[in-house]
Amino acid sequence: MPDRPPGPRDDAPADLREKVYGRRRGRRLRLYKTNLLETLLPRLAIEPPADGRRVDPVSLFVTPEGASGIMDVWLEVGFGSGEHLAGQAAAHPDIGMIGCEPFLNGVANLLEHIDAGGQRNIRILADDARPLIDALPDASIGRCFVLFPDPWPKIRHHKRRFIGPDNLARLSRVLKDGAELRMASDVMGVAMWMLEHTWRHPDFEWLARTAEDWRRRPDDWPQSRYEQKGIEAGRKPVFLRFRRKPRG
Ligand SMILES: C[S@@+](CC[C@H](N)C(=O)[O-])C[C@H]1O[C@@H](n2cnc3c(N)ncnc32)[C@H](O)[C@@H]1O
Numbered sequence: 124m125p126d127r128p129p130g131p132r133d134d135a136p137a138d139l140r141e142k143v144y145g146r147r148r149g150r151r152l153r154l155y156k157t158n159l160l161e162t163l164l165p166r167l168a169i170e171p172p173a174d175g176r177r178v179d180p181v182s183l184f185v186t187p188e189g190a191s192g193i194m195d196v197w198l199e200v201g202f203g204s205g206e207h208l209a210g211q212a213a214a215h216p217d218i219g220m221i222g223c224e225p226f227l228n229g230v231a232n233l234l235e236h237i238d239a240g241g242q243r244n245i246r247i248l249a250d251d252a253r254p255l256i257d258a259l260p261d262a263s264i265g266r267c268f269v270l271f272p273d274p275w276p277k278i279r280h281h282k283r284r285f286i287g288p289d290n291l292a293r294l295s296r297v298l299k300d301g302a303e304l305r306m307a308s309d310v311m312g313v314a315m316w317m318l319e320h321t322w323r324h325p326d327f328e329w330l331a332r333t334a335e336d337w338r339r340r341p342d343d344w345p346q347s348r349y350e351q352k353g354i355e356a357g358r359k360p361v362f363l364r365f366r367r368k369p370r371g
Pocket residue numbers: 143144145146200201202203204223224225226229250251252253269270271272273274285347348349350
């Protein structure tokens with residue numbers, strides 16, 4: 124396990140010190156998951172460099188045995204229990220998947236998927252995604268997923284929503300030309316919020332051509348736990364695919 128509790132560093136810039144995510148721990152974990160946190164997580168855990176250096180994401184997948192064979196790196200912010208992340212990693216063994224999630228019980232659930240599926244192309248930041256994004260070089264990420272982000276329903280908390288001007292600027296910087304930003308929500312206000320903010324951003328273009336494009340989850344998009352729970356509760360998810368426009 125990382126030796127530092129998840130959360131912003133004391134020396135983090137002011138906007139990173141603001142709370143944007145919910146709980147870090149849930150109910151007590153079974154021994155099996157505690158063991159995974161103690162034995163498997165240290166092999167997969169990454170941290171943004173403390174000294175402000177940039178980190179080449181492909182280098183995170185090099186093992187002591189040598190080159191990783193990783194052709195591109197994708198990023199998932201807030202992977203929850205990791206069904207989508209683990210599914211993408213299994214479907215794309217030549218893609219390095221970085222997942223960020225400060226909720227330790229969720230991290231333990233992802234580790235369970237990896238223990239069962241044997242994916243070798245996953246790295247985990249058990250923490251806020253933003254400092255890691257800031258440590259990535261320009262145009263270094265081939266795809267990013269922000270699926271069913273916390274809705275923060277109270278108006279005074281809307282600024283905590285992950286998709287907004289600050290984080291869209293962060294993502295625009297690190298996404299490669301033509302890279303996809305995939306988002307989803309089953310809270311209509313949040314879906315509209317993400318659509319409006321990303322639509323308004325000059326670096327992104329919406330890929331939907333027909334209503335089916337945002338109503339139906341694409342086949343190469345594994346279902347996440349939140350989507351499944353929402354459907355069981357009668358909610359209708361919205362799937363948003365944007366493309367990072369080519370620079371210059
Ligand atoms: C509503 S859950 C959805 C989880 C998952 N994407 C799914 O669809 O099942 C949102 C998750 O985003 C995480 N989160 C919120 N802010 C985050 C941040 N700044 N960096 C990384 N994860 C974050 C939360 O801890 C939470 O687990």
